[in-house]
Amino acid sequence: MNQWKRVRRLGLATLTAASFAVVGLSQVSTSAAPTIQLTEEDYFNTPGQISALAAYTKQFEAAHPGVTVTRQYVPFANLDTKLLTQAAGHDLPNLLAVDNPFVSTMISTGQVVPLSGLKGFSTKGYYPAIINEGLSNGKYYSYPVAGANSIALIYNIAMLKAAHVSPPATWAQLVTVAKALTTKQHFGIALTCEAAEDTTWQWEPFFWSNGGQATFANVAGAPGVQALSLWKQLITDGSASKACLNWSQTPAASSQFIAGKAAMMVNGPWNFPTLNLNHMYYGKQFGIVPVPVRVPGQHVVVPLGGEDWMVSNSGGSAAQQMAFEYIQGMQTPAKELQLAKLFGYLPGKIAVAQTYLKQAGPEWKVYIDQTLYAHPRTLGLGVKYPKISQAVWTAIQAALSGSQSVQSALNTAQGQIKSVLSS
C-alpha cells in the first residue's frame, strides 16, 4: 500500500516535471521566432491550381520559419456569401482570393486593407486593367492571383472546312458562317444565356466593342439593340440553340462544343486543359479568333476575368505585412509564368505576358493581344455592377425567350440601370 503510494507520487512528479518541460519548450520556441498563423480562402479547384498553390505555400513557409498558411477551399457559388458573413463577424481570413467583380464589394465592407499602404507594393509593369481592379479612392487593394483571362471565338476547324467557310470577323459574317455551319448534327454556335453573370460577361464584348458604354447607361440605344439583335438573329435562324437560356459558359456551352454539337463558342483559355483531354488541340482541331465586331475597324473590348488577392484587417500589422509578403512573392516574373501556366491564365504584367506567349504557344496570342483593351467590369461602378449585370442578363433572356422584343427588353433594363446609377 505504502509502496503504491510512493510509485503514484513519483509518477505524478514525473508528469508534472514533464509538463513543465513542455511548457518551457514551447515558450522557448515562441520567443525564438514569432509564429504567425495565416488563413486563406479561395475557390480554386482544378488540379493545376491546387498544386500550384500548395507548392508555393510550402516554399513560402520554408522561407519564413514560424509562419504557417492554412488554405481553405470554398466552392465558387458560396465564396462571396461566406466572405460577407465573415466580414459581418469581423472574422475574415488573413488572405482572400476573390473573383474580380467582387473586389469592390469587399473594399466597401471596410474589412480589407489597402496594399498600397504596405511596404513593397508597386503597380509597375501590370496591365492597367488588371491592377486597376483593386483601385478605390486612389488606393490599391489587390494583386492579381495568377494573372487574368478573357474570352474569344473558338471554332472547330474540321466543321469550318466541311462547310467551306473561314472564321468570321464581323457580325454579318458570323450570321452567315453560323448558318452555314448548322447541320442536323450540330449548331453553328453555342451561346451562353443562363440567368447569371456569365451571360452578361459573354455579351459584353459584343456591346462594348460596338460603342456601348462601360456603365451600360446607353444599353437601349443603337449599340445595345444591334448587339442583342445579333444574338436574337442567331437563335431565329436556328444557328444557335434556344436551350442556351439554361446554359452556363463553362461547362454547359463548352461541353456542347467539345461534344461536337456546336461548331463555335465564345470562351476562355481555362478550357485548354479540358479540350486537350478530349484530344482537341490548337491548330489541329480548334482555332481561335477575336470576338467578331459589327464593322471592320472596331476595337474588340473584352471584359477582364480572373481573381485578385486581398489582405484583411484580421490580426495585427505583423500578420497583415506577412500576408502581403505571401502574395508579393507570387509577383516575380518566374512565379507569374509558373502560376499562369498551371492556372490556364495569362500573366498580369505586360512583359511577362510577352515571354509567356513565346513559351506557352500560339493559342494564347488572341487572348494576350486583347488584354490591352480589356475592361474590368466593376471599374467606376463598384458595388453597383451586380445589379446592372442582372438587369442586362434579364433583358437578354427576355429578348431571346421571346417574352419581350429586343427594344422593350433593353428599355426595361436601361430604366433599371439608370435608377441604380443614380442611387
Added chain:
Amino acid sequence: MKRDYAGAAPGPASAGSGAAVALGPGSPPRLSLWRRQRLAGWLFLTPAIAYLLFAFALPIVYNVMLSFEQTSPATIAHFTAPFAGLANYRFILGDPTSRTAIIHTFEFTAGSLAGQFIIGFALALLFTLRFPGRTLGRSLIIVPWLLPLIVTGVIFKFLFQLEGGAVNQILMDVGLAHQPIDWLDDPHLALWTVLIANIWLGVPFFTLLLYSALQDVPVEVKEAALMDGAGPWQRLRLVIVPIILPVIEVTFLLGFVFTVKVFDLVIGLTGGGPANATQLITTWSYNLSFQVFSFGEGAALNNVLLVLALICSPLYLLLSRGSLRRSSGAAG
C-alpha cells in the same frame, strides 16, 4: 378530534394554525416544494426556450430589423445600418419582379397542392386495391424523397431539355408532339415545368399520408355503404372522404408549408429564368440578398413569406382542433 379535522381542512386560516401544530415543521416545506417543482419545471424548459429564442426568434427579429434598414456590403460589418423607413417595402411593391415572384408563389403553391393531392389520392386509392407488385410500388413511391432537391432539379433539367431531352423524345415518338417542346426556355411554359417537377416531388408525401388514413377507414362502414347500394363514386365522396377529411386537411397544410418554401428545385432547374419567368419569393429574395447584396430588400420580401406562414399556423391549429373534435365525434 377537532385538531385533526382542522388540520385536514382546506381553509387557509384554520389550516395554518392547525397544521402548524399537527404536522409541526412539515407544513412550510410543502409550499416550497411546490415552488421548487415550478422552478425545476422552468429549469427544464430553459434549454428549449433558449434554443427557440436563438434559432427562431433571433433570426426573425433580425430579418424584420434588416427590412427597415438601408443595407449594403458597407454596412455589413456593423450590427445596425441607417434606418430606411419603408423604403425596402416600397421597393418590393414597385419592383415588377418582386410582384411577379409573389404571384408566381401563389400559382406555384396552388398548382402544386392540387396536382399533388389528385395524384397522391389516386395512388393511395390504387394501393388499397390488391394487385401484384403492390408492395414494390408502395416502396418505390418514396424514391423522390430520397433525392436531394438540387439533384432532382438537375435530373429534370436533363429530362426536359429542348434537344435530346427524354420527355420531348417520348412525346414525339408517341406522336403527341410534332416538334420539340421548349419546356425550360419558353417563359410561358417554364413555370409549368417547375410545377410538374414539384408535383412529382410532393406526391409521395400525399400518397403515404392518405394511404395510411384510408387504411383506418373501418371495413364495416364501407361494407354498410355497399349494402345500401352506394356506387364507387358515392362511397368515395360520401363515406370515405368525410372520414379521412381531418387527415386531408392537415396534409394540405403541411404540403402548403413545404411548397411555399421551395428553393433548391427552382435554382437547379431554371435559376429563376428565363427572364424571371420562374422567380418565386424564395429565389428572388435570395437573389436580392446574395446576388446583388441588397440585404434589406431581400429581407423585406422574405417578410412577405413570413406573413404567409403566420397566417397559416393559426389556421393549422384551428383545423387540427376541429379535426380532433370531428374525429372524436365520429368515434363516439
